[in-house]
Amino acid sequence: MNECQCCRQEYAADVTPAAWFARMIPNCLAYATEAKAQGRPIVGIMCEYTPRELILAAGGAPVCLCGGSAKTVELAERDLPNNLCPLIKSTYGYHLLKSNPFLEMADLIVAETTCDGKKKMCELLAQTRPLHVLALPQKENDADARESWYRELGKLKAELEERFNVTITDEALRDASRVMNRERALRRGIAGLMKADCPPLTGRQVLDLKSSISGLPADFAQYERIISDGDARAGRPRSGSSRVLLTGVPLPHGAERVLELIEEHGGLVVCQENCTGVRPLMDDVDLDHPDPLRAIADKYYHLPCSVMTPNTRRMDLLRKLAAEYHAECIVELVWQACLTYDVEAYFVRKLAEEELRIPYLRIKTDYSPADSARIAVRIQALFETVQGRKVAP
């Protein structure tokens, strides 16, 4: 990994992790600018199914392009239907406004056939931007589907090699997998701090402790610091707040409103089972596999997004996380018009109420703050029930 100015800063211990990640966007921008100046490609990604390993192995910098701003939604509605997920609209709004510097820098965008809205929105992007689509099969435990995914990754590898005039060796794939495994392990370690009776962080803080670009050495140093600091601060007795397992859709940078409402009204989000939380961090790439591309394909195919059918892995993951993080309730966030999460909520509710026997609340909303007061009331009532159950016989 090449080192740029921003990565050397890391070793200066005077930048605290909180201060470092508060500057996440400028940090990433400095990194991407320098990478580009060195001739490294910037590759935009739209979803956690895209293996960053392949992009890193091609010498590229993988950057997440998911939009989290309410401000870009309105313009997007010029071309997109009103009744569409705000994440898709916000991402598209940035495209129209040309106001996401990472999107403007991108030498290639990798999109996936995850949900229909995103898939079709990407066709509009492709009119003016270089775009490669990964066709994601959606049968959970199906050998043919997994084989098809492996071949899709082979095609992405070929595209990266041709477009950027590089050869992606097995060794480069293993090196990149090692970097990403390290990043996942560190972020798992930070998430794991929240298992404590009195966690050292809030869910809101945990959400900020990551970057739009993966594999930044400076971030790794800060992750290590958070884990050692956190271990030292944990362990005091806890009082008051209700422990929340937040599940469902991702909370991209700028769309943290619901998590904030939860923590402003008596909750503590101890775990985030979503694509901006622990979901993509749970499995690593097998470094000993004879075919590193196969190992990467297997890891990513098992990501339990609601587009999979059936999606039993998500229920297994929720069971495990609810126990490990001592969740007292489950809050499910569904972005408006996200059909797959909205329907799958049926199973999550059933799991919470009938099996885990903890209260469940589904919040369906978009990026506008119009319903914040209503959501706050429902959240408070949920916590009153959680606390009330503790004293009820």
Added chain:
Amino acid sequence: MTFYAGIDAGSRTIKIVLLRAGEVIARGIADQGIAQEAEIERLYARVLQEAEVERDAVRAVATGYARNLARGAEKTVTEITCHARGVARLAPEARTVVEIGGQDSKLLWLEPGGLARDFAMNDRCAAGSGRFLETVAARLSVPLPELGALAARSTAPATINSTCVVFAETEIIGLLAAGTSPQDIAAGIQGSLARRVAVLAGGQIVPPVYFTGGVALVPGMGAALEEAFGCSVNIPPDPQYTGALGAALLAEETGRITHGYNACRSS
């Protein structure tokens, strides 16, 4: 002697219930105004005066959307928990509560003991609320309390499809222009509101069902809900006081519901 008050500062009216040893000894209701804090204070003073109770002898819990403006209250609890508690007192067997107030409607599913197991609310629009009926009454030029009596005279309730207050008003203007009678429109609008609440319930009506909130006082609304739900709907006495009663009962059980903040994380 300690007294316990529940202050329900709703969007359209303020309700206060005063308890002594678990029994209601006084109560009052007043319209909400612009100066909400002062309106709440005025009603609170009036209720205490009528009961001849000193303010220092009262512990109060406030609820309703203006609950944070109730100066006399030492704690706030959401209207969801308060309505659940109030109904559980009046009808311990209740499993579903429909509460329709001035600007929203809620469905609560109760677990034994009077805690809300689950709840649903209209989040982004006023279609299933008292405000909907007020708009219709104004358009039909009848006082709201007479809307139910008007609807009762209907022989063929009109079909109102709009779930939006503003669009429904447009639809009513169209119906009036087409010669539909006000009584058929009034009955149609009650059915429309009831179906809207049934949709909110998502088919999860568990009897016995209790209907509370100010809209429960509108004649015919209970029957409209019965038809929409396909089961009987009970209206407790004084349904608009259920939230205030629940708040007063919670004041009495102080400490049972903690208003939790993350004290352990603050340092």
